[in-house]
Amino acid sequence: MTFLDARAQYRRTEAGEALSVESPHGIILVTLRELEKSLRVLAAAEPERSYPAQHVNRAFTAIYILQSSLDFEKGGEISTNLFGVYEYCRLRVAEAFRKEASPKLAECADHIGGILSAWQEMGARNAAKGGTA
Numbered sequence: 197m198t199f200l201d202a203r204a205q206y207r208r209t210e211a212g213e214a215l216s217v218e219s220p221h222g223i224i225l226v227t228l229r230e231l232e233k234s235l236r237v238l239a240a241a242e243p244e245r246s247y248p249a250q251h252v253n254r255a256f257t258a259i260y261i262l263q264s265s266l267d268f269e270k271g272g273e274i275s276t277n278l279f280g281v282y283e284y285c286r287l288r289v290a291e292a293f294r295k296e297a298s299p300k301l302a303e304c305a306d307h308i309g310g311i312l313s314a315w316q317e318m319g320a321r322n323a324a325k326g327g328t329a
Contacts (some may be wrong), residue, residue: 221319224265228312231258235285235305236290242302245295255289281307 234251241247263282266275285308291299 209230209235220265221315221322224262225312225319227258228308228315231255231262231285232305232308234258235289235301235308238289239301239305242292242299244269244293245297247292247295250279252289252293256286259286278311281311 231254234255237251238247238255261284263279263286266279268275268279271278287303288299288301288304292301
């Protein structure tokens with residue numbers, strides 16, 4: 197999946213509003229936001245194990261986008277660590293899909309929330325230096 201595919205996938209919010217995403221950084225930002233949101237929805241559904249299929253699918257799609265966007269040559273250890281976090285989350289979402297007990301989706305949402313915060317900070321620093329976020 198390319199950045200253009202990711203951009204097309206996340207152009208709409210749940211209300212149907214179009215998002216304007218122009219940079220690779222922005223695409224990852226939107227993808228991380230959507231993943232965190234879906235993981236939080238899924239975590240809230242854990243006690244009943246009635247996971248909304250829409251959010252299961254969104255989480256899988258977002259994780260795929262994030263994993264496939266990593267550059268292991270340039271990113272080195274950071275890329276490897278991010279891949280590990282995304283893979284951990286993918287496995288937890290798969291457990292939810294199979295309706296297994298306690299997939300720890302809130303923990304995944306917290307991990308993704310931390311990555312999202314760091315990504316937002318990087319964008320703000322880049323914008324402050326005159327770059328594009």
